[in-house]
Amino acid sequence: MLRKFAVLSLCLLLLLVPGLFSGCGSKTADLEAPPPAESGTGQPGEAAPPKDVPQVVVAGLGRDPGEMYGYGAHPPLTRVLETLIFQDGLKGLLPALATGWEISADNLTWTLFLREGVSFHDGTPFDAVAVVQNLERIAAMSPGRLGALERVEAAGTYEVRVTHKEPFASFLYALAWPGSAMISPAAVDETGKVLEPVGTGPFKRESWEPGEKMTLVRNDLYWGGVPRLERIELKFIPDPTTRMMALEAGEIDMIIDTGGVLPEQVATLKLHPQIEVLTVAGAVPHYLSLNTRKWPLDDVRVRRAIVRALDLESIVRYALEDYGKVMTSMVPYSEQEWLHPEVLFPFNRPREALALLQEAGWQRGADGILQKDGRKLELKFLLSTALVGRFPYQPIAEIVQAQLGELGINVEIEIQEAGLWRETLQKGEAHFSARPWSAICPQSRLHAWLHSAGEQNLAMGIFYHNPTMDRLTEQLLRTTNLEEAVKISYQIQELAAEEVPLIPLYDEVLINAVRKKIKGYKIDPKFNVNWEDIYVDG
Amino acid sequence: MVKYLLRRFYALLFILLCVSAITFSLMHLVPGDPARVIAEKKYGEEVTAETVELVREEMGLHRPIYLQYFHWLGGALRGDFGTSFRTGRLVGEELRARLPATVELALAAMLVSLLIAIPAGIISAVKQYSLLDNTAMLAAMLGVSLPNFWLGLLLILVFSVQLEWLPVFGRGELKHLVLPALTLGTGMAAVTTRLTRSSILEVLRQDYVRTARAKGLTEMLVTSRHVLKNSFIPVITVIGLQFGALLEGAVVVEVIFAWPGIGRLLYDSIFARDYPVIQGCVFVIAVMYVLVNLLVDISYAWLDPRIRYEVK
Numbered sequence: 001m002l003r004k005f006a007v008l009s010l011c012l013l014l015l016l017v018p019g020l021f022s023g024c025g026s027k028t029a030d031l032e033a034p035p036p037a038e039s040g041t042g043q044p045g046e047a048a049p050p051k052d053v054p055q056v057v058v059a060g061l062g063r064d065p066g067e068m069y070g071y072g073a074h075p076p077l078t079r080v081l082e083t084l085i086f087q088d089g090l091k092g093l094l095p096a097l098a099t100g101w102e103i104s105a106d107n108l109t110w111t112l113f114l115r116e117g118v119s120f121h122d123g124t125p126f127d128a129v130a131v132v133q134n135l136e137r138i139a140a141m142s143p144g145r146l147g148a149l150e151r152v153e154a155a156g157t158y159e160v161r162v163t164h165k166e167p168f169a170s171f172l173y174a175l176a177w178p179g180s181a182m183i184s185p186a187a188v189d190e191t192g193k194v195l196e197p198v199g200t201g202p203f204k205r206e207s208w209e210p211g212e213k214m215t216l217v218r219n220d221l222y223w224g225g226v227p228r229l230e231r232i233e234l235k236f237i238p239d240p241t242t243r244m245m246a247l248e249a250g251e252i253d254m255i256i257d258t259g260g261v262l263p264e265q266v267a268t269l270k271l272h273p274q275i276e277v278l279t280v281a282g283a284v285p286h287y288l289s290l291n292t293r294k295w296p297l298d299d300v301r302v303r304r305a306i307v308r309a310l311d312l313e314s315i316v317r318y319a320l321e322d323y324g325k326v327m328t329s330m331v332p333y334s335e336q337e338w339l340h341p342e343v344l345f346p347f348n349r350p351r352e353a354l355a356l357l358q359e360a361g362w363q364r365g366a367d368g369i370l371q372k373d374g375r376k377l378e379l380k381f382l383l384s385t386a387l388v389g390r391f392p393y394q395p396i397a398e399i400v401q402a403q404l405g406e407l408g409i410n411v412e413i414e415i416q417e418a419g420l421w422r423e424t425l426q427k428g429e430a431h432f433s434a435r436p437w438s439a440i441c442p443q444s445r446l447h448a449w450l451h452s453a454g455e456q457n458l459a460m461g462i463f464y465h466n467p468t469m470d471r472l473t474e475q476l477l478r479t480t481n482l483e484e485a486v487k488i489s490y491q492i493q494e495l496a497a498e499e500v501p502l503i504p505l506y507d508e509v510l511i512n513a514v515r516k517k518i519k520g521y522k523i524d525p526k527f528n529v530n531w532e533d534i535y536v537d538g
Numbered sequence: 539m540v541k542y543l544l545r546r547f548y549a550l551l552f553i554l555l556c557v558s559a560i561t562f563s564l565m566h567l568v569p570g571d572p573a574r575v576i577a578e579k580k581y582g583e584e585v586t587a588e589t590v591e592l593v594r595e596e597m598g599l600h601r602p603i604y605l606q607y608f609h610w611l612g613g614a615l616r617g618d619f620g621t622s623f624r625t626g627r628l629v630g631e632e633l634r635a636r637l638p639a640t641v642e643l644a645l646a647a648m649l650v651s652l653l654i655a656i657p658a659g660i661i662s663a664v665k666q667y668s669l670l671d672n673t674a675m676l677a678a679m680l681g682v683s684l685p686n687f688w689l690g691l692l693l694i695l696v697f698s699v700q701l702e703w704l705p706v707f708g709r710g711e712l713k714h715l716v717l718p719a720l721t722l723g724t725g726m727a728a729v730t731t732r733l734t735r736s737s738i739l740e741v742l743r744q745d746y747v748r749t750a751r752a753k754g755l756t757e758m759l760v761t762s763r764h765v766l767k768n769s770f771i772p773v774i775t776v777i778g779l780q781f782g783a784l785l786e787g788a789v790v791v792e793v794i795f796a797w798p799g800i801g802r803l804l805y806d807s808i809f810a811r812d813y814p815v816i817q818g819c820v821f822v823i824a825v826m827y828v829l830v831n832l833l834v835d836i837s838y839a840w841l842d843p844r845i846r847y848e849v850k
Contacts, residue, residue, distance in 0.1 A: 141592075144586045211636075213708075237796040242795065245691075251707070419568060422570055
């Protein structure tokens with residue numbers, strides 16, 4: 001009897017233990033901010049005079065804005081942290097925490113003039129000392145990112161001097177890179193690890209529950225004026241359908257970030273009377289990389305033929321439902337000043353494609369596949385699971401397969417786990433692959449893809465090597481004069497289109513959706529959210 | 539009993555050691571350079587080779603695997619499971635934040651499943667081939683075949699978007715729990731209903747049931763005292779296994795409802811090669827599994843007094 005009782009109590013106790021856990025869970029939840037439904041921002045048909053409208057916005061996004069850079073707050077998405085120079089997706093580089101800059105005659109020393117009267121969220125003054133510490137931290141965290149630094153020094157309270165070992169033309173873009181955000185020296189430990197995202201931005205991070213949500217509150221002392229919103233809740237909703245339904249149900253007010261709204265969801269969202277769909281072109285360029293060392297792509301005529309065989313317009317129409325733009329050069333639309341004025345890639349000219357292949361000695365076999373010296377023209381298109389999950393690469397690959405198939409090129413599509421994918425590419429075992437490249441600086445972008453030692457050239461298994469290209473891309477990295485640099489970049493773009501180590505697939509159209517009561521939001525191809533201008537009306 | 543529990547405790551330690559060693563080696567067998575995956579996740583696509591090397595050193599990935607494992611084990615014995623590569627937070631903290639959500643969802647789903655399955659199973663068995671039985675079995679078949687993600691999205695569409703009764707996603711109040719628990723629970727209920735039914739049917743054919751009836755006991759007493767308890771041994775075993783599976787297998791439901799549980803943490807961490815978090819998750823899940831199975835074993839002794847664990 002006693003034993004029975006002991007067994008029973010043990011069972012009860014074990015059952016209670018998880019119960020205790022869940023009890024704790026709901027308690028913490030009680031202490032949190034009221035759920036959106038009760039805050040009165042998302043109730044449809046609830047017309048309140050604008051003055052009484054709580055200035056609270058709940059935004060949903062598909063990735064956790066706390067994970068990037070190890071900062072705990074993604075600079076463009078949260079605006080908690082700011083950079084010295086701001087890269088607007090439409091207007092290019094703009095002064096931010098630095099109001100101006102100068103370069104010495106030898107192109108080695110940059111002088112940055114800092115904004116006065118700014119302080120970090122913890123009250124630490126923003127000055128040259130803080131900037132020097134930040135630049136040193138960034139250079140240690142991401143070697144080479146700021147160029148080969150000789151010296152970083154404070155030249156006055158609000159003046160910083162950066163000296164390079166050799167001219168580094170991408171320096172301003174490197175400063176605008178979100179990872180170059182300025183963080184209060186008090187929030188960084190001696191190893192350079194960022195403990196808290198204490199920045200200078202219009203909003204402060206109040207809390208972060210990784211994988212769940214982040215709460216931002218207004219910075220009343222923001223140098224750019226007091227923002228209108230009091231509070232922002234960023235909710236991490238991984239499933240795109242749930243995200244859309246949460247917006248329809250009014251539980252969230254906005255869907256932001258790249259990949260937030262999928263092209264196939266637009267039609268449904270547009271039918272909703274209280275939801276507005278916003279789009280902007282030029283968000284992320286996507287490229288097809290070709291292995292220039294592997295037979296038969298080592299013959300430039302085959303690569304040129306592939307360009308002419310592809311009809312990218314139909315790829316954009318069918319795989320992206322028109323939420324993409326065919327590119328004319330390697331440079332995306334968001335980098336207007338660098339973009340070559342002519343259409344460099346002659347897509348959709350099947351007759352020329354066939355002529356090129358015949359010239360290279362390819363003849364159609366009995367099975368319709370092109371052959372040369374008894375070998376068939378068969379190519380392996382390798383994709384990564386991670387990218388297939390985020391972008392419509394699979395339908396794109398299938399269309400490419402069909403289009404090249406018509407010409408007599410047999411394409412085999414294979415999808416591999418991200419790590420294995422990279423390894424296979426680096427071993428040179430695939431013919432081509434695809435990836436996005438949202439690089440922030442046009443100069444380093446061209447170098448990374450086209451220089452024989454360029455990071456992407458090697459990582460993507462392109463193995464492109466051309467001494468003229470090496471010379472041009474090296475020269476481009478050193479040229480600080482914009483006009484001259486653009487001229488060199490034109491030459492590079494022309495050569496790249498001729499030699500085809502890679503093919504620009506499309507430039508992504510960023511799609512966001514907001515409830516109509518959210519005013520002042522300006523969609524930006526670089527995913528910057530202008531939180532300081534946004535307010536709730538109605 | 540105490541002796542038995544002590545033995546189980548030592549077994550637990552041994553299991554954890556094995557599980558952690560296997561997980562560790564499996565993680566490192568996966569092709570691809572973890573340092574690069576982590577670096578890209580952290581700093582964006584355009585990482586330089588230097589940054590990748592820096593990350594490798596920072597994360598201790600440059601050391602031989604067995605040293606990495608012993609380093610981890612040493613920390614784990616002191617209660618330090620390391621720091622997440624992705625968030626920079628302590629793994630212990632991450633797990634503490636996620637565990638309540640997982641246990642809460644698992645218990646609620648269990649409750650939903652039992653509330654449906656046990657009565658349905660009993661009625662189906664006692665009233666075999668009746669309309670009720672056929673309906674319950676049809677429903678069970680549907681429950682097994684409907685995929686979780688489909689059911690979850692359908693429930694959101696009806697109860698959150700159309701009727702606006704329940705929230706679409708997230709965790710917090712009780713109402714947040716309803717849809718995920720229903721989605722998970724119904725699938726499980728289907729299996730348990732069928733098992734309960736067949737198990738009761740089998741016991742009903744036993745000699746001691748005939749004897750009980752011959753003694754003149756009412757059908758109610760026969761079922762409740764003699765049939766139910768005896769038929770529950772396989773049911774409890776399956777429920778125990780299901781509960782274990784719920785702890786890490788609810789990934790789909792956790793993703794759909796943006797539920798911050800361990801399943802999703804593990805899933806995200808595997809793709810981000812966040813080794814310390816993977817190790818931590820597997821560790822916690824293993825502990826829970828062993829505990830649930832212990833609970834199941836103990837309940838056997840209660841259900842069937844012939845089962846004893848003492849070493850005589």
